[in-house]
Amino acid sequence: MKKRSRRFNTLLQETKKDKFYAPLEALYLMKNLSNVNFIETAEVHIVLGLDPKYADQQLRATVMLPKGTGKTIRVAVVTTDNKIQQATSAGADVVGGENLINEIKKGRLDFDKLIATPDMMISIAKLGKILGPKGLMPSPKAGTITNDLVKTIEEFKAGKVEYKIDRNGILHIPFGKLNFTTKDLYSNLVTLQQSIDKNRPQGSKGKYWKSIYIASTMGPSIPLDINLLRESNL
Secondary structure (H helix, E strand, O other): OOOOOHHHHHHHOOOOOOOOEOHHHHHHHHHHHOOOOOOOEEEEEEEEOOOOOOHHHOOEEEEEOOOOOOOOOOEEEEOOHHHHHHHHHOOOOEEEOHHHHHHHHOOOOOOOEEEEOHHHHHHHHHHHHHHHHHOOOOOOOOOOEOOOHHHHHHHHHHOEEEEEOOOOOEEEEEEEEOOOOHHHHHHHHHHHHHHHHHOOOOOOOOOOEEEEEEEEOOOOOEEEOHHHHHOOOO
């Protein structure tokens, strides 16, 4: 069992594990418990009633967080020569064609998101073993294969995030920074909830939401009342 620090155990005593918090109350508590010397990320961890080994119970989607993520996203684009200037002008940090594919093959991974035009996917496919484990492989469901480079780059820079259930049917999603206002964190959290409900897989049966917790990078998890979150109004 992982040993917890005295600092963490002290924070843990400030939460009630037998209580399901209202969203705003939980967000206030998460922010007030932060006592580290850097700006922590706000994360939400959701257990869904899905079994990802079945194709019709997969969940992978993207959503625009209205208040952004608070993180500077480095975007790389693989495209043909005639679109390189377009991608650069739109704000991409790394742009290239076959030359960039070769650099990635040699180990270059200094970006957070890789976007590609459809005509480059045959060449990118050979990078699956490199990009796949890092979650960087372009995909239609992730919104990272596109001919509309300008819109896609701008959206990911502005706060578009991808989420995907892991092998245990759990979502782990950052939804802002602790220097955001509580209202802004709340807005992002409600938007996420609405997106997850909207994208419920066709094969999902029975109880969809099993549990939802929020936590900061170094803080304890705080259980939320999903019904109260669903009743929230932005």
